[in-house]
Amino acid sequence: MSSQHNNRHFVAYGVAGALGLAYFYWKNQDKKRKDGNATAMFSDAEFEELITYCNQPATQIALAKNQESQKCIYLDYNGTTPIYPPVVAAMLPYFCTHFGNPSSGHHYGKEPKRAIEEARKTMLTSCLGVDPGSVDTSAIWFTGCGTESDNLAIQLALQSTEHQFKEGTNKPHMVCTNVEHPAIAVCLQALEKSGRIDVTYVPVETDGCVKADDVQAAMTENTVLVTIMLANNESGALQPVKETAQECRKRGILFHTDAAQAVGKVSCRLDDLGNPDMVSIVGHKIGAPKGIAALYVRPKCCEENGRTLSHSHGILLLGGGQEFGRRGGTENTPYMVGLATAASLATENLEKNAKHMEEMRNRLLSQLETKLNEAGIQCRVNGPDDPKKRLPNTLSVGLPNVHSGDLLAEISDKVAASAGAACHSAGGISQILRAMKVPEEFARGTLRLTVGPYTTPADIDRAAEFIAEAAIEQTQSDTI
Numbered sequence: 253m254s255s256q257h258n259n260r261h262f263v264a265y266g267v268a269g270a271l272g273l274a275y276f277y278w279k280n281q282d283k284k285r286k287d288g289n290a291t292a293m294f295s296d297a298e299f300e301e302l303i304t305y306c307n308q309p310a311t312q313i314a315l316a317k318n319q320e321s322q323k324c325i326y327l328d329y330n331g332t333t334p335i336y337p338p339v340v341a342a343m344l345p346y347f348c349t350h351f352g353n354p355s356s357g358h359h360y361g362k363e364p365k366r367a368i369e370e371a372r373k374t375m376l377t378s379c380l381g382v383d384p385g386s387v388d389t390s391a392i393w394f395t396g397c398g399t400e401s402d403n404l405a406i407q408l409a410l411q412s413t414e415h416q417f418k419e420g421t422n423k424p425h426m427v428c429t430n431v432e433h434p435a436i437a438v439c440l441q442a443l444e445k446s447g448r449i450d451v452t453y454v455p456v457e458t459d460g461c462v463k464a465d466d467v468q469a470a471m472t473e474n475t476v477l478v479t480i481m482l483a484n485n486e487s488g489a490l491q492p493v494k495e496t497a498q499e500c501r502k503r504g505i506l507f508h509t510d511a512a513q514a515v516g517k518v519s520c521r522l523d524d525l526g527n528p529d530m531v532s533i534v535g536h537k538i539g540a541p542k543g544i545a546a547l548y549v550r551p552k553c554c555e556e557n558g559r560t561l562s563h564s565h566g567i568l569l570l571g572g573g574q575e576f577g578r579r580g581g582t583e584n585t586p587y588m589v590g591l592a593t594a595a596s597l598a599t600e601n602l603e604k605n606a607k608h609m610e611e612m613r614n615r616l617l618s619q620l621e622t623k624l625n626e627a628g629i630q631c632r633v634n635g636p637d638d639p640k641k642r643l644p645n646t647l648s649v650g651l652p653n654v655h656s657g658d659l660l661a662e663i664s665d666k667v668a669a670s671a672g673a674a675c676h677s678a679g680g681i682s683q684i685l686r687a688m689k690v691p692e693e694f695a696r697g698t699l700r701l702t703v704g705p706y707t708t709p710a711d712i713d714r715a716a717e718f719i720a721e722a723a724i725e726q727t728q729s730d731t732i
C-alpha cells in the first residue's frame with residue numbers, strides 16, 4: 253500500500269472516528285435528556301446542523317486539503333506531531349457535553365473536575381510509572397506549553413531558595429548543558445543578565461552528550477538547580493539524567509529534566525530517570541494538541557533542605573487559585589484530557605513504536621547513504637554512534653557542499669523536514685551543531701529528519717529519493 257493511501261486512511265479514520273464519537277456522545281446525551289436524567293445543551297436540530305456543517309463542500313474541501321497535504325511526507329515529528337485520532341476522540345466530549353468550568357459547584361463542573369483529576373493520575377501512573385498506590389495528583393501541574401513548564405521549573409528553584417542568599421554577597425547558581433532548548437537557555441540567560449543568578453553551561457562532547465562528571469564538577473555550594481534535557485531535539489542525544497538526578501538528590505540540589513522529546517521514544521519512568529524533582533512533558537510532541545504541557549513536581553521538593561515557597565498563590569500566574577493555587581486561569585479540560593490520553597498511549601506503545609521508528613530511521617539513513625555515496629556525497633551522522641544513547645526516531649545528517657535550507661525549500665512540497673534549529677538561507681548554523689563542533693561544511697548541510705509511529709516504509713523510500721535527488725542536483729550546480 254502506498255504511503256499516500258496509508259496517510260489518507262490515517263486522516264480518514266481520524267476524522268470518521270472523531271465525528272462518530274461526537275455523534276455517539278451527542279445522541280447518548282440527547283437520549284438521556286429525553287429520559288429526563290440529563291442536561292443536554294444541544295437539540296437534535298442543532299446536532300443536525302453540526303453534521304450538515306461537516307458535510308458542507310467547504311468543510312469537505314478543508315478535509316480533502318488535509319489529505320492533499322499528506323502527499324508531502326512528514327518527517328518533522330520532533331517539530332510537532334499530528335493529533336492522533338484516539339486523542340481527538342477522548343477530547344471531544346469535553347468540548348461539547350462536559351464543557352463546564354471545573355471550579356463550578358454545580359452539575360456542569362463535576363465531570364470536568366473528575367476528568368482533570370483522572371488526567372493527573374494517568375500522567376503519573378502511566379507516563380511517569382508512579383505506583384498507583386502512592387499517587388499524589390498535586391504533583392502534576394498542567395501548563396500552556398513546554399516553554400512554560402521549563403520556565404516554571406526554573407522559577408520554582410529560584411523562588412524557593414532566593415531567601416538563602418544575601419544580596420551583594422552571593423547568588424543562586426544553576427547548571428545546565430550548552431545544548432538546552434531555548435525554553436531553558438534563554439530563560440537562564442535572562443536571569444543571569446538581570447544579575448539574579450549565576451549559570452554554568454556545561455559543554456557537550458562532539459557526540460552531543462554531556463559527561464555526568466563534568467556536570468557534577470560544575471555544582472557549587474550555591475547551586476540551587478541542575479537542569480538537563482533528557483533528549484536533544486536536534487541530535488537526539490540522550491543525556492546522563494539518571495546519574496545526575498541521583499547526585500543532585502545526594503547533595504540536596506533540585507534537579508529538573510526537560511523530557512519534551514523523550515516521552516513515547518524512551519522510558520520516562522521516574523525510577524529510570526533517577527527520581528528527578530521536576531520533569532517537563534509536552535503535548536504536541538506526542539500526539540496531543542499544541543498549547544498543553546505539564547510539569548511534574550515531586551511533592552514537597554520545594555520545602556526540603558532549607559527551601560520554602562513564600563507565596564502559595566501563583567508562581568507564574570496570579571489569579572483564581574487553579575492548579576492548587578499555583579497557576580491562575582480556568583483549566584483547559586479537553587486539552588488536559590488530550591495530554592493524558594496521548595501520554596498514556598505513548599507509554600503503552602513505547603516498545604512497539606520505538607522499534608518501528610528505529611527501523612524507519614535506519615532505513616532512511618541506509619537509503620540516503622546508498623544513493624548519495626554512489627554520487628560521491630558523504631553522509632555524516634550527528635550524535636552518538638551508540639544507538640542506545642540516541643532517540644530512536646531522530647536522524648541528524650550532514651551532507652557536504654549542500655545548503656540544507658535551500659534543499660528543504662526546493663523539496664518543501666514533497667518532504668517536510670527541518671534543517672536543525674536555525675540553519676536558514678541567511679547562513680546561520682544551529683547552536684547545537686556548533687556546541688557539538690560539527691565541521692562547518694557538514695553543519696551547513698545538516699538535515700534533521702524525524703519519523704513517527706505513523707511513518708511507513710513507502711514514506712521513507714519516497715523521501716530518500718526526493719532528498720537524494722535534490723542534494724545531488726545542488727552539489728552538481730555551483731549555487732553553494
Ligand SMILES: Cc1ncc(COP(=O)(O)O)c(C=O)c1O
Pocket residue numbers: 330331396397398399400402433435481483484485510512513534536543545
Ligand atoms: C526539548 C524541548 N523543550 C521544550 C520545547 C518547548 O515546547 P513548546 O513549544 O510547547 O513551548 C520544545 C519544543 O520544541 C523542545 O523540543
